[in-house]
Amino acid sequence: MPHERALEAPARPPLPPGGCAPHLPSVPRAVLFDVDGTLVDSVDLHARAWQEAFAHFGKRVPYREIRAQIGKGGDQLLPVFLDEEERERMGEWIESFRADLFQREYLRHARPFAHARDLVRRVKQMGLRAGLASSAQREELEHHLDLLGVRALVDAATTADDVDRSKPFPDVFAACAAKLGVDPRDAVAVGDSPFDAIGARRAGARAVGLLAGGFPRDALVFAGCEAIYADAEDLLRRFDGSPLAPGEARAGV
Numbered sequence: 320m321p322h323e324r325a326l327e328a329p330a331r332p333p334l335p336p337g338g339c340a341p342h343l344p345s346v347p348r349a350v351l352f353d354v355d356g357t358l359v360d361s362v363d364l365h366a367r368a369w370q371e372a373f374a375h376f377g378k379r380v381p382y383r384e385i386r387a388q389i390g391k392g393g394d395q396l397l398p399v400f401l402d403e404e405e406r407e408r409m410g411e412w413i414e415s416f417r418a419d420l421f422q423r424e425y426l427r428h429a430r431p432f433a434h435a436r437d438l439v440r441r442v443k444q445m446g447l448r449a450g451l452a453s454s455a456q457r458e459e460l461e462h463h464l465d466l467l468g469v470r471a472l473v474d475a476a477t478t479a480d481d482v483d484r485s486k487p488f489p490d491v492f493a494a495c496a497a498k499l500g501v502d503p504r505d506a507v508a509v510g511d512s513p514f515d516a517i518g519a520r521r522a523g524a525r526a527v528g529l530l531a532g533g534f535p536r537d538a539l540v541f542a543g544c545e546a547i548y549a550d551a552e553d554l555l556r557r558f559d560g561s562p563l564a565p566g567e568a569r570a571g572v
């Protein structure tokens with residue numbers, strides 16, 4: 320669908336690097352964290368589950384092509400690899416098979432990134448609200464809340480049940496901000512994929528990228544990230560100069 324393609328590969332970044340959002344807060348009120356690839360090391364696990372699910376239904380897809388799409392929900396990922404007839408015939412079966420397979424075989428191998436919990440705690444210590452902006456299945460998110468030990472720190476979280484359209488649409492970030500009771504323009508999103516940055520910017524939020532999920536720096540900058548960090552630990556270490564902190568100095572790019 321042309322519209323979806325336009326979301327995946329915008330002709331130009333929503334705003335030029337160094338540009339300012341029309342409503343630029345000096346002090347953000349909330350941080351919207353992506354989970355997979357940002358707080359939890361799970362991108363490769365998701366890619367393997369998708370590849371295995373496609374193969375189970377006779378569809379061979381190269382691993383690297385699937386991996387480059389992780390960060391989208393199934394609603395946005397399936398159209399990349401299946402035509403309309405295939406989606407009608409087996410799209411729901413593949414997604415259901417994948418969800419079950421992931422929870423059965425892969426979820427237990429997911430690990431928190433170093434200092435992921437400390438980063439969320441720092442956000443709370445700074446007086447910001449903390450949200451998890453995810454379109455994962457409810458069971459996966461519950462697992463990750465315990466895995467990360469952030470259940471008491473997180474003020475709101477979204478799952479696939481909260482939105483009809485996953486990233487790169489803005490719905491996940493808009494829903495998460497609404498649950499937090501903040502204007503998305505007063506929030507900073509932290510994610511590992513270009514789909515996070517595109518969705519966040521379309522929702523009106525600012526975007527910070529982490530390289531931990533394996534996406535190229537250029538792709539994150541092009542998608543609208545105003546600062547890039549290696550991982551949660553790096554962002555925590557340089558928190559005071561980051562867009563998450565009061566008086567941010569844009570030190571991450």
Ligand SMILES: [Mg+2]
Nearest residue numbers: 353355356390
């Ligand atoms: Mg991610």
